[in-house]
Amino acid sequence: xxxxxxxxxxxxxxxxxxxxxxxxxxxxxxxxxxxxxxxxxxxxxxxxxxxxxxxxxxxxxxxxxxxxxxxxxxxxxxxxxxxxxxxxxxxxxxxxxxx
Numbered sequence: 001x002x003x004x005x006x007x008x009x010x011x012x013x014x015x016x017x018x019x020x021x022x023x024x025x026x027x028x029x030x031x032x033x034x035x036x037x038x039x040x041x042x043x044x045x046x047x048x049x050x051x052x053x054x055x056x057x058x059x060x061x062x063x064x065x066x067x068x069x070x071x072x073x074x075x076x077x078x079x080x081x082x083x084x085x086x087x088x089x090x091x092x093x094x095x096x097x098x099x
Contacts, residue, residue: 002075003067005032006044007082008051008060016082017057019048025057029083030072034065 006019017025018032026032035041041062048060064075074080 001036001038001041003034003036003065003072004041004062005029005034005065005072006041006048006060007032007063007079008048008057011055011058016085019044019060023047025051029065029074032065032072034067034072 008017008019008025009015010017010025015027017027018029020026020031021033033044035044045060045062048057051057052060063079065072066075067073074083
């Protein structure tokens with residue numbers, strides 16, 4: 001099995017988050033609990049589903065990773081973009097719309 005971790009979005013803010021070994025959600029991919037074991041991956045997904053029920057996160061799923069020099073990196077372009085953070089310029093965020 002390839003190396004995988006769980007990602008989701010925090011329900012309140014919409015931030016991209018990753019499930020950690022301790023069962024908490026981190027904004028940082030390198031803090032994610034990553035495993036090559038399919039049983040562990042499914043257990044992590046079940047833990048994430050409990051947080052969906054608790055309305056902490058939405059839409060958890062497994063992502064494929066590689067580890068390069070101790071740093072986790074997503075394999076897909078989509079997950080690279082999500083891991084890098086918002087693609088909207090910071091000066092455009094939270095700007096009131098003008099009628």
